[in-house]
Amino acid sequence: MSLRADINEAIKGQENLIFDFVSPHRFEDILDQVAERFLKRGKRNLNQIWLWNEFRNETKSIQSADVILELTSRLEPQDSYWFIASDENGKHWVAASNGSSIITVLIEMYAFEYYILDRKMTWILCENHHGMLIEAKSVI
Numbered sequence: 001m002s003l004r005a006d007i008n009e010a011i012k013g014q015e016n017l018i019f020d021f022v023s024p025h026r027f028e029d030i031l032d033q034v035a036e037r038f039l040k041r042g043k044r045n046l047n048q049i050w051l052w053n054e055f056r057n058e059t060k061s062i063q064s065a066d067v068i069l070e071l072t073s074r075l076e077p078q079d080s081y082w083f084i085a086s087d088e089n090g091k092h093w094v095a096a097s098n099g100s101s102i103i104t105v106l107i108e109m110y111a112f113e114y115y116i117l118d119r120k121m122t123w124i125l126c127e128n129h130h131g132m133l134i135e136a137k138s139v140i
Contacts, residue, residue, distance in 0.1 A: 003087035003112060007095075010108040019083070019097045019105055027094040030082060034117065037138040038124050049090040051115065052126040055136040062133050068106060070133060074125070075099030075116070084115040 001009075004021060011017055022030060032043055038055055039045035045054040052059075064070040075081065077100035085093040097105070102116060116125045126134045 002093075003085050003091070004093045007085060007093070007105060007109060011105055014104060014108075017101045017104060019095055019101045021093060021095045027092075030094050031084075031092060033121060034082075034084070034115075034124070037121050037140050038136055046092075047090065049086070049088070050113070050128065051086070051092075052113075052128050052134045055124075055134070057136050057139055060135045063131065064133055067127055067131065067133065068103060071106070071116075071125075072103055075102060080119045082115075082117040082119065082121075084117075086113040086115065 007019075008021075011019060021027075031046055035043045035046050038057070039051060040054050040056040045051065048054055062070070077098065079099050081097055081099060081102060083095045083097045083102050083105070085095070087093070106114075111129075111131075113129050114127055117123065121140075122138050124136050124138075128134060
């Protein structure tokens, strides 16, 4: 199974959850925008497994003892966000969600790398495979 399928399985039956994977033709446009705003070499960096290694602007990193608590303090429950799930072979799955639904997904799932962006794409937040939260601002 894919990471996308695992997420769908983990959240099946959750009520009031706003978490929708975007259509195939739309996710590429969103990833292109992310690349142009945050990655050193733009779209050319999208072939990297660890996008956080390619952030072009200064980053802030923290090692939190409780990532869910940290995210709960940063994400407004009803605000809209982009969520990008990154699987181990470099596939990126883009979903439209809100703060509370993202928290629910992360609680229900096993650990994986992911990125959260505000809808205006002014910032990006990643939890990498080391459990480190990394934040960067947009260059645009």
